[in-house]
Amino acid sequence: MATNNKHEVLEFIKMNPSLSSKEIHDSVNLNISYATLKRILTQLIIEKLIIFKGDGRGRKYLLSPTYELLYSINLANYFEKEIDERTIRDSYNFSLIDDVLCTAQLFTEKELMYLDDLQKQFKDNISNLSDTEYAKELERLAIDLSWKSSQIEGNTYSLLETEHLLKEKERAKGKSKNEAIMLLNHKTAIDFIVANPDYTKLLTVSCIEDIHSILMKDLGVERNIRKRRMGISGTNYKPLDNEHQIREALENMCKLINGRINVFEKALLALVLLSYIQAFSDGNKRTARIISNAILINNVYCPLSFRTIDSVEYKKAMLIFYEQNNISVFKDIFINQFEFAVKTYF
Numbered sequence: 001m002a003t004n005n006k007h008e009v010l011e012f013i014k015m016n017p018s019l020s021s022k023e024i025h026d027s028v029n030l031n032i033s034y035a036t037l038k039r040i041l042t043q044l045i046i047e048k049l050i051i052f053k054g055d056g057r058g059r060k061y062l063l064s065p066t067y068e069l070l071y072s073i074n075l076a077n078y079f080e081k082e083i084d085e086r087t088i089r090d091s092y093n094f095s096l097i098d099d100v101l102c103t104a105q106l107f108t109e110k111e112l113m114y115l116d117d118l119q120k121q122f123k124d125n126i127s128n129l130s131d132t133e134y135a136k137e138l139e140r141l142a143i144d145l146s147w148k149s150s151q152i153e154g155n156t157y158s159l160l161e162t163e164h165l166l167k168e169k170e171r172a173k174g175k176s177k178n179e180a181i182m183l184l185n186h187k188t189a190i191d192f193i194v195a196n197p198d199y200t201k202l203l204t205v206s207c208i209e210d211i212h213s214i215l216m217k218d219l220g221v222e223r224n225i226r227k228r229r230m231g232i233s234g235t236n237y238k239p240l241d242n243e244h245q246i247r248e249a250l251e252n253m254c255k256l257i258n259g260r261i262n263v264f265e266k267a268l269l270a271l272v273l274l275s276y277i278q279a280f281s282d283g284n285k286r287t288a289r290i291i292s293n294a295i296l297i298n299n300v301y302c303p304l305s306f307r308t309i310d311s312v313e314y315k316k317a318m319l320i321f322y323e324q325n326n327i328s329v330f331k332d333i334f335i336n337q338f339e340f341a342v343k344t345y346f
Helices: 003-015 021-027 034-046 095-101 109-127 131-152 159-168 177-195 205-216 243-259 263-277 284-298 311-324 328-344
Strands: 050-053 060-063
Touching (some): 003 060, 021 034, 095 263, 131 159, 131 284, 131 311, 177 205, 177 284, 205 284, 263 311, 263 328, 311 328
Antiparallel strands (some): 050 060
16 A cells, blocks of 8 residues: 555544545545555554544544654654744643553554564574673673764764773873763663663662763763753753652653563663653763663663664654654664664674
8 A cells, every 4th residue: 555645544634533434535635446545544543543433334533642653754854844943842741651652552563573573583693692702792782882872962982982992991082081981981881781680670760860870970960850941952842840840750751661561662662751851951862772771681682782873863853752752763763773783783
């Protein structure tokens, strides 16, 4: 079925909710048969983009509560508009966790099958490694993750310079002390979650604060939940500015993640929600990447290095989640990086 047809049907339902399949077919401007339209509607229901009310001829179709969360967004088209031209959610969405994410299935069945197959490949791979070989591969991934996670935040170390710093503890010429500290802190945080794989088995706010403290050590960043307002460059989205509301949002996030069974969903939720809540004055995305990996490691899943993701593309995907509460672009990043990690390490 043509993707364009699905898009057109979705857009039509968005503008004309609560119509029957016959009414949609007679009104939508597409040269398709009624049977084809019915197949499109069935597929959109499977993908949880639309829901229906009633039965038989009285069945009416409308967008699902998870439509905004899961609907595919074209990255290039979205950022054709400048920051002040985009129509966005400019403040924290209190219903996102409690009303949308609590019932949403983030991955399609096809996506989960693919991720599960990759995870089986990972388990097969590590079953053939000695403890020494496994530790060596994990060290390689940790260096890549420390480098890329820092690069996303503006660190100018190259991968080779990072490897030398982390192994020899020697700063690269021309680089600032803080850049070196950022990288070394990443490695310390990764070593901590590897040495304590059960630390995030039950995710808590104090766990998150501990990881954040490791990442921010000696960087002059205020620890624990922030007490003042902050802005985010590149967007008009304004996160919560009340300490008590921020803590409550983190607690609700932990409850949501702890209640999930699927490990991929747990890791993805931590990755996007810790960045969205912006609980700390700095280091939120870094903390999110480490906590997400801690969840994967805790469950003996392949961790992510994010090595091949373009920093700008990562930030754009995050901005879309901030502004539209849409996870589709970031979900693609997660799947692609999981595939890369399984096929590159171990």
